[in-house]
Amino acid sequence: MLQTETLSLARPAPDTLSEFEQQVKNYEKAFYHFAYRLTGNHDDAQDLTQEALLKAYRAFNRFKPGTAFDRWVYQIIYRLFIDQYRKKRRRPFVASLDEAPPHLDQEKPKEVPDYSKLPEDFALRHELGVTIQSALLRLPEEFRAAVVLCDVQGFSYEEISNILQCSLGTVRSRIHRGRRQLREYLQPYLSAERSKKQ
Amino acid sequence: MNCHRVQSLLSAYLDQELSPEEQRLIRNHIFHCPICAENFEDLSHIKSYLGNLEPPFAQADLDLLDQFLFDHLHANPSFSANPWVWGKRLALTTACVFLFLMTAFYLFPVEPNNPMLLTQEAAPFSISSTTPYQLVSERKTDVNFLSADDEEQDEKKRNSDYSFFPEQSRLVPGVPVSR
Numbered sequence: 001m002l003q004t005e006t007l008s009l010a011r012p013a014p015d016t017l018s019e020f021e022q023q024v025k026n027y028e029k030a031f032y033h034f035a036y037r038l039t040g041n042h043d044d045a046q047d048l049t050q051e052a053l054l055k056a057y058r059a060f061n062r063f064k065p066g067t068a069f070d071r072w073v074y075q076i077i078y079r080l081f082i083d084q085y086r087k088k089r090r091r092p093f094v095a096s097l098d099e100a101p102p103h104l105d106q107e108k109p110k111e112v113p114d115y116s117k118l119p120e121d122f123a124l125r126h127e128l129g130v131t132i133q134s135a136l137l138r139l140p141e142e143f144r145a146a147v148v149l150c151d152v153q154g155f156s157y158e159e160i161s162n163i164l165q166c167s168l169g170t171v172r173s174r175i176h177r178g179r180r181q182l183r184e185y186l187q188p189y190l191s192a193e194r195s196k197k198q
Numbered sequence: 199m200n201c202h203r204v205q206s207l208l209s210a211y212l213d214q215e216l217s218p219e220e221q222r223l224i225r226n227h228i229f230h231c232p233i234c235a236e237n238f239e240d241l242s243h244i245k246s247y248l249g250n251l252e253p254p255f256a257q258a259d260l261d262l263l264d265q266f267l268f269d270h271l272h273a274n275p276s277f278s279a280n281p282w283v284w285g286k287r288l289a290l291t292t293a294c295v296f297l298f299l300m301t302a303f304y305l306f307p308v309e310p311n312n313p314m315l316l317t318q319e320a321a322p323f324s325i326s327s328t329t330p331y332q333l334v335s336e337r338k339t340d341v342n343f344l345s346a347d348d349e350e351q352d353e354k355k356r357n358s359d360y361s362f363f364p365e366q367s368r369l370v371p372g373v374p375v376s377r
């Protein structure tokens with residue numbers, strides 16, 4: 001009798017796995033893109049996405065069918081990222097994220113090339129991509145996540161507050177401050193845009 | 199609205215996350231204020247830079263991701279589904295089976311001079327295939343792992359361990375012992 005019960009319990013639920021895989025197929029590129037923008041490199045992005053998807057699968061029975069699968073997984077990716085980042089980080093953690101941002105200016109000043117004449121080709125787009133990514137990585141990770149979810153992933157503030165589990169006001173402030181910092185870091189590109197216009 | 203207030207709302211304005219009234223006020227301000235207008239231009243550029251970022255991955259990355267999921271989810275879907283619950287169920291089942299076997303041994307001890315066992319001993323090759331419980335006498339197993347000195351100490355220890363049992367009980371129930 002014991003054996004019969006064990007056998008029936010060990011059988012996997014047939015629908016769960018295929019349903020989960022279908023959901024993942026729909027969004028995996030976006031998940032990976034998000035993880036890449038957060039971590040800034042392929043290996044970490046890969047690990048982060050894999051870990052998040054495993055975690056999602058393990059908790060899939062708690063996922064409510066009517067709700068947004070992608071937002072749920074973004075939330076898992078974000079939390080994993082924050083946890084890992086805090087473990088890895090050598091600097092002491094800044095207690096309130098929405099207070100003063102870390103003094104990034106004291107970190108190694110970057111060589112700023114002259115962007116006043118920008119060729120419209122692939123090399124430039126690639127270079128701009130690299131510069132934007134490194135600018136993103138200089139943001140506090142909460143600002144980075146909010147900005148990426150808004151501008152790369154295209155979520156509304158309400159959806160972002162859902163994913164990051166914070167208030168609308170906090171989302172607004174993180175995006176605003178994140179973009180303001182990006183504006184500083186990308187100043188050479190922005191002035192090039194301005195001079196192009198004139 | 200002054201410039202400071204306007205600039206604090208520019209990002210939300212850009213994302214169309216303001217009330218219609220706030221939007222109108224900011225639109226008017228930007229129209230007349232070149233500084234805030236430039237600020238707004240910069241923010242829109244940043245938004246479009248980010249929006250136009252090319253996906254960073256090669257197909258190989260996604261293939262690796264799929265492979266990983268395939269390996270993990272298909273290898274053992276029941277455990278992936280909730281390893282914690284399954285671990286507990288497995289432990290519980292093991293405990294039940296163990297308890298059942300122990301109870302059976304104690305309730306129905308096999309006498310060493312049981313006629314069935316005696317016949318089996320007469321035909322040693324059939325023991326391995328027909329004896330239901332392939333256990334060896336505790337004493338015999340220990341000997342394999344102990345040096346001579348240890349053996350002596352162990353002997354004392356064993357005697358004291360079992361001293362509260364009557365002499366016959368030293369035998370592990372259910373196990374045929376040949377001396």
Ligand SMILES: [Zn+2]
Nearest residue numbers: 201231233234
């Ligand atoms: Zn102004």
